[in-house]
Amino acid sequence: MITLEQVSKKFQTRDKKWFTAVEPTSLTIEQGEIFGLMGYSGAGKSTLLRLINVLERPDSGSVLINGQNLTAMSEAQLRQARQKIGMVFQQFNLLSNRTVAQNVAFPLEIAGWDKAKIDARVAECLEIVDLTERANHYPAQLSGGQKQRVGIARALAPNPQVILADEPTSALDPITTRSVLSCLKEINERFKVTIVIVTHEMSVIRKLCHRTALLHQGKLLEVADVKNGVILAQSEIGQELLRDD
Numbered sequence: 001m002i003t004l005e006q007v008s009k010k011f012q013t014r015d016k017k018w019f020t021a022v023e024p025t026s027l028t029i030e031q032g033e034i035f036g037l038m039g040y041s042g043a044g045k046s047t048l049l050r051l052i053n054v055l056e057r058p059d060s061g062s063v064l065i066n067g068q069n070l071t072a073m074s075e076a077q078l079r080q081a082r083q084k085i086g087m088v089f090q091q092f093n094l095l096s097n098r099t100v101a102q103n104v105a106f107p108l109e110i111a112g113w114d115k116a117k118i119d120a121r122v123a124e125c126l127e128i129v130d131l132t133e134r135a136n137h138y139p140a141q142l143s144g145g146q147k148q149r150v151g152i153a154r155a156l157a158p159n160p161q162v163i164l165a166d167e168p169t170s171a172l173d174p175i176t177t178r179s180v181l182s183c184l185k186e187i188n189e190r191f192k193v194t195i196v197i198v199t200h201e202m203s204v205i206r207k208l209c210h211r212t213a214l215l216h217q218g219k220l221l222e223v224a225d226v227k228n229g230v231i232l233a234q235s236e237i238g239q240e241l242l243r244d245d
């Protein structure tokens with residue numbers, strides 16, 4: 001469903017040298033999968049995630065989602081394609097002057113939905129993330145876990161095929177983390193939304209993912225299955241990564 005073919009990304013450092021954040025990488029993520037991107041800080045996880053929806057344009061290679069080549073699209077076509085790709089952020093990125101319901105409505109307004117359809121979809125999404133009673137609260141009145149569930153409802157609102165989550169639980173304590181993970185799991189199971197999640201927390205991969213990529217210094221070491229909460233890494237550095245947890 002998501003195919004990365006030899007995508008790579010370099011950045012220029014302050015002293016004008018080029019630094020490779022993602023070496024040429026190929027991988028395929030199946031429809032309905034929860035797929036992890038795991039590795040130490042600086043491994044290139046977030047960059048790889050942002051290559052999937054072309055928030056970062058790859059220097060080489062291509063990104064295909066459901067057979068559509070995102071890397072060949074114009075900015076206007078990309079904006080359209082990104083409506084089927086939700087995003088969830090570590091720091092939630094909610095609009096502080098909008099209520100919970102208005103935050104969830106935001107992508108639907110941008111997409112030009114009519115008011116009645118927006119209201120119905122917002123109510124539906126708030127129910128899914130169990131925040132119906134908070135619809136008229138502002139982000140500052142919510143806990144971290146609740147804020148992230150608003151972020152998830154907002155990502156889910158336009159009926160995406162894919163949700164990209166960048167360290168969605170890293171700002172949360174273990175109990176709130178659990179509620180956010182079960183919310184993502186439910187969305188995956190009920191709506192078959194494919195989820196790609198960046199995390200440095202092995203426990204997140206173990207609890208949530210079907211498979212995970214192990215990344216190190218911009219390289220994809222391997223794609224490991226996750227069976228019964230165990231990450232089945234084969235590579236040496238992969239096993240070392242897991243031992244360090």
Ligand SMILES: Nc1ncnc2c1ncn2[C@@H]1O[C@H](COP(=O)(O)OP(=O)(O)OP(=O)(O)O)[C@@H](O)[C@H]1O
Pocket residue numbers: 011012013020021039040041042043044045046047048200
């Ligand atoms: N826009 C940018 N300009 C310059 N360098 C960047 C940029 N984005 C990322 N990098 C660098 O690329 C490397 C990979 O960054 P990335 O954020 O993808 O790693 P990560 O595995 O997600 O790590 P972390 O968990 O620390 O965020 C890092 O060394 C980072 O400093």
